[in-house]
Amino acid sequence: MQRKKISLTILTAMVGLGAVLSGCGEKTEVTPTASSSSQGKPNQFANKMKISMFNQGTFNAAAPIPPREEDVQRQMLEKAVNIELDMMIPQAGQATTKLNTLIAGGDIPDMLFLKSRADLAQYYDQGVLADLTPYLDQFPELKKRFGTDSWDAVSYQGKTIAVPGYDNVNGVRSLFLRNDWLKKLNLKVPTTSDELFEVMKAFTEKDPDGNGKNDTYGFIGGMNKEGTLQTYGFDYLMWMFGVNPPSAIEVKDNKPVFLFTDPKMKEALAYINKMMTAKVVDPDWVTMNTPDLLDQKLYKGKVGFMIRDVRRLEPDAQQKMKEIGGEVPEWIVIPPMKGPYGDQILERKSFQGNSWAISKKADKDKIIRILSMLEYLFTDKEAYPNFAYGLKGIHWDLVDGKVKNKTSELSKDMREKYQWVEHYKMARRGDDAEYFSFQNPKTTEAFNDNQKYVAPTLPGNILTADPSDTLAADRQRFINESLVKFMTGKDPLSNWDNFLKTLDTKFDMQKYKDTATKQFKEAGLIK
Incomplete structure (x- = not known):
């Protein structure tokens, strides 16, 4: 049976939303832009649903979470798909411990931001995470938002087990x-x-x-x-x-x-x-x-x-x-x-190590609701500056009909006052020059030109370490030292063949090759 495609109800009433943020005697009205994609669509999420989020993808873990009535971005996410979002920000350096404690206690958050492919694979193997493969075809815009290499990075054992977390920045x-x-x-x-x-x-x-x-x-x-x-x-x-x-x-x-x-x-x-x-x-x-x-x-x-x-x-x-x-x-x-x-x-596209995963405890309806929210977060064009740059009228505004990021113009006090907007900036595109709020036009020009010379990431990034490879660290150290010796002339390049032979005889290069071949076959990259 062909699955019915689910469209996304987005911000039908957002034009009228205004959040009044006050402090230091001033009042700033922040009105998010309405999404054009929401016009005329029926409400497919009539029942409000609670979603718990473990957000270690924030760009500033030290920033406090503001009250809901001041948190414009959270209001937008909630209104887009009719949810009540409970966001948890772990302290820097304590995310893994905190998450493992929650998992051990059976209190697994509905959606989890993970920072490495190794963590993603580990939690999936432990039965913590859901397989998202059956649902993703219902979200074509979300699938188009990230490249094939990013989706490959969140695939494991032939299944897609997460959504890419945020673009890494290339071209700087x-x-x-x-x-x-x-x-x-x-x-x-x-x-x-x-x-x-x-x-x-x-x-x-x-x-x-x-x-x-x-x-x-x-x-x-x-x-x-x-x-x-x-x-x-x-x-x-x-x-x-x-x-x-x-x-x-x-x-x-x-x-x-x-x-x-x-x-x-x-x-x-x-x-x-x-x-x-x-x-x-x-x-x-x-x-x-x-x-x-x-x-x-x-x-x-x-x-x-x-x-x-x-x-x-x-x-x-x-x-x-x-x-x-x-x-x-x-x-x-x-x-x-x-x-x-x-x-x-110039460089290779950084590997998509980070991701949004969903708890295996989530039922079908909750998985669809979370994926709908992520599709909105990452693909709604009119909402984009509210997540990527911050608050309209403070961090960005429309200048001559174009969005202008004003973050670099803010005083230190203003940046600190609204630093919590960085909890949502994972929506920004890695090639978005406006995100950086460059002051010198030559910087913007160079950054944009550099994008032409960013090559695709290599498949070796999907490999995970083999715990039985006891020579891995020593092998890598030998490789690093040998390359430096060759380029400086401390070891003549006439010894190149000896270098290759030593890798085979002393550092069991064949084991490394076999491990890579096995994992590439599992990923479908080698037949």
Whole structure:
């Protein structure tokens, strides 16, 4: 029998809803926008239903939950699908303990925000969570809201057991280049890996700042305290060869491909070693183990090419450049280089680890009501700014007929006063430049341009750790250390085959391959 599709009743009377928030002697009227999709639809949820929500997806766990009469977003969710929403916000660092206590006591919340795929799989295996597969076809807009990779991430053992929680943000990592140095040396913006090397070499050797000293470098990167190169700059250089993140796993020709053993990884390491040999890399890279330290290098202005957050184009960062380096360099954000195999990647889409799951105790009607609420939260266009940005008239407003996020213009006191709106911001899209309330138009432009170079996430992200793989931590440590040794020249690349052999003989690489193959088969990615 074909299931009857259920349409969503949304905010039929929301035009008249107004919440009066008072404090410090002022009164601010906040009126959410009515949903156009609600017009003329019958009320399919005539009976009010209580829904309990465990919301560790909040963007500010320290913010108090306001009274219902002041909580505009909660009123919108409740009115959209005729529910009474009881939202619980666990304290930071205590979410897992709190949730496990509730589960052990049989008081499982109706809907649960989970932060990792491992937690999702674990709670499903324990019989805590419902299988949502039979219901999702009734919510086509919700299904369209997230990409295939996000839905794959919340699938387990052939079943869809959750709804993606919120978009991770991609496109903030950016390629920063000193355009003033390019002009002085009569160079063009590089577009290939070879051109980039020549630019970095010139930045190092040709005194681009004109002070007569040998104190500039073409590039600086770093690695975190665990010895991983990812997100600190050197990993971008590997993107040009299509082998990043180094620990990632692809599926090609019906088998897993480990990027750290791919022949193209050897080429990427040779490229970085060439940079090291030519001394275009600032030697301080070995101490760059936090993002703040790399920012200090950006502010000092003695390096010509770096990988930093696009928000370093914002006024506060520009002011730090002036204070620390004595000037505001002409930094520009450029597109990623095209590598020797045609790869032109800035980063990969972050894995959809977070999700909204539903208790197995929920009956069919409650599951449908919760999924209806999530469809409204994530897909209603007119309600979107109320969840993504905050309160109309305070955090955002209509300017020349367009929504304008004014959050960056608010005083510290105003931000703190209304910080509870962050409990609902998981609705915001990861590629929404307006969400960030950028002040510099160049930041917005760069962020939007960066989206073109965000590649799909790799299937290896769906793998869960094998508890019987006792060599996993030592294997990863050996891989990290070996890659650094190869790129610095401490271990010549002529020893590459020995590296692969050691993985097999000492670190049981075959067990890792077998585990990956088994889980890929279970997910339908390998036949």
